[in-house]
Amino acid sequence: MAEDSIEWNVPLISSSFLPCDRDAILSIQLPLVPQSARLAWSGVYSVRNGYRMLQGTSPTDNLLISYYRRLWSLKCPAKVRIALWKCSRNLIPTMSNLFYRRISNAPTCPKCNQFPESVLHFSRDCFYAANIWSTLNVHWPADIDQANFLEWLYLLFLNIKHFSNEVIAYTIWSLWHARNKWIHDKIWQRIEELITFVRGYDYEFRSLEVMLSHPNTSGSVIWSRPPLDWVKVNTDASFPQNPTSSFTGMVVRNDTGAVQGATYRVVTSSPSPFFTEALAVLHGLLFAQDLGFRKIILESDSKTVISKVLSTEEDLSEIRSVTWSIKSLAAGFESCMFQFVPREGNRTAHTLAQAARTAGEDRFWVEDAPEEVLAVAETDRKLSEPP
Known part of the structure; x- marks a missing residue:
């Protein structure tokens, strides 16, 4: 230095x-x-990190990791994922397992009455399961007949393209339930019935997921006005897909919702999006200071950055220098508060940060902003009007 x-x-x-x-x-x-020198790094050490380093990984470990990652990411009810996990660990009460534990007198499959019932048998090799997969046009190479259930299912997940992995999961889950219906209720579920159920269940769950991902906007988060004589500074960051630079956007509004100032800045050589989000908060404070405001509320949609700023513990992360500057700068205001706001309540700053991409240079406005930003700010102002 x-x-x-x-x-x-x-x-x-x-x-x-x-x-x-x-x-x-x-x-x-x-x-x-100025501040004293500190050693800092970008992460937090955990017991898991040390355990993984000591254990190392093998090809089998990599297969298991990939399989379970795909299994637990399935967009289906938890009971279906858990059922497949139990099958993968051979934890379900097939006749072979019951016979091994001396609970059943014979390991024979109750549907075909020919072969021992294992997880692979009820889900793949039994004539009933084989007809289901054939009707669904699901096939696999003959050379994997010796593979275990986990390896076979992972192969299906990777190679079946004409319908989703969730349909495969529902099919295996339904095969187990059809087997139980036959054992306990003597109800033989026809192949057409099972396939219709699988497809209908998949359609209903996907429809429900769409409904939940697009909730009624009447309950969405909206921007709220600051108290009388205060201003609110909203900040956000923008990151292009192939970033050589990132961008920060900051908007200042008063207690009536009117824009008091706006600015965006180009950030070169930022080590991470996390770092740029922290810089956006710092830039917002500097801008409010330049405009002469003394009572401010600063909002960001980065919960991690806001938590770091509000924390009383020493920050040893990669944004330490930024959080130190933020806290030092905040002490110079008459009143300064930091708040996390969901992205829906930070649309104006988000729009400004996006606009910075096309400009490619630092700009600022006093009691003004780009047209697209003013339009979003006006919507926020109307929505925040008291009843």
């Missing part, structure tokens, strides 16, 4: 390091006020 200032000594760094290392060093955000 340069002597007597909080700036990087660019000539010294450029002459001492390779270009890639130089750029990495210069991308580190320095605090606005």
